[in-house]
Amino acid sequence: MSRRSAGPRRTPAARSWLDAVESASAAFTGTARLTDERPVPAGATPFRGDGFALDVEVVPDQPVFGTAPDGPLTVGLVTARPPDRREPPGAPRFPPDSLREIPYADQALPGADDAVLVVATDPVVVRGLLLPDDDLPAAIATIRGWVDARADEATVLRDLVTATSPVAVVAGFELLLRTTDDVAGLIERFLRLPGLPGGAVRGIVALLHARPLTDAETVDVATRLLGALADTHDPEALVAYLGWFDAHRGRYGDDVAVRVRVQVARVVDRTFDGPDGDAWHQEVARYAEPFST
DSSP states (O other): SBBOOOOOOOOOOOOOOHHHHHHOOOOOEEEEEEEEEEOOOOSSSSSSSSSEEEEEEEEEEEEEEEEHHHHHHHOOOSSSOOOGGGGOOTTOOOSSSTTTOSOOGTTTTTTTTTEEEEEOOSSSSEEOOSSSOOOOHHHHHHHHHHHHHTTHHHHHHHTTTTOOOOHHHHHHHHHHTOOOOHHHHHHHHHHTTOOOOOOHHHHHHHHHHHSSOOOOHHHHHHHHHHHHHOOOOHHEEEEHHHHHHHHHHTTHHHHHHHHHHHHHHHEEEEESSSTTHHHHHHHHHHGGGGGGG
């Protein structure tokens, strides 16, 4: 990555963490400061509508993989959010950014010095870090280790017993999904991981939405997800399961559909702890509503 990037680039769609890490020459942590921003028209943004081009100076700290630059560099980013609609890394939000999808460009505020992770790919990926114990750098290092070693399923699942970051779990699932002939079995093995976070379930299910399945595979996957739905009390996971079953109604057969409705009736009135408990209760109810008709 050059000391000064070419500026904001158009990108047709957000890449997965696995894609970004595979294509990167390096990744490193550092401290970022917004040094300049200017409005840009819709034709110069990767999204519909006008935006803001940002110049962000990053002072490298520690390499995650590869070699970190030996001095400050300026990274060009772009955001649709004006400064008064940006929130700094770590600001409370609902739903939570479990898969670290929010770019630092949507968080950069004038005068702030923020800890960041930089993945040197094209376009560059920058994420704000939640200090002092953010697990994102370790997750990225784990993913790169799998890529470099061409890790098999046994290795990935062994590593994920301790590396339970949603980012690492979803990247591991995506890596193995590329070559498996047993999608339902792979799902079941991942859903059995100890302490699996709801954000990881959401990412796994999102990959399933994008995977073409035969009718037989759909029934097999539905059966595995139904068992997981019955066992989980994590609201983020519940929402993911309900969304998948709703999107595939009519494809998994009447017997499974009846069992889904029974399980939905059991989870719809669950309450959840924490400051977002009420919001999650409403979210689960919203996703369950299609099954009441």
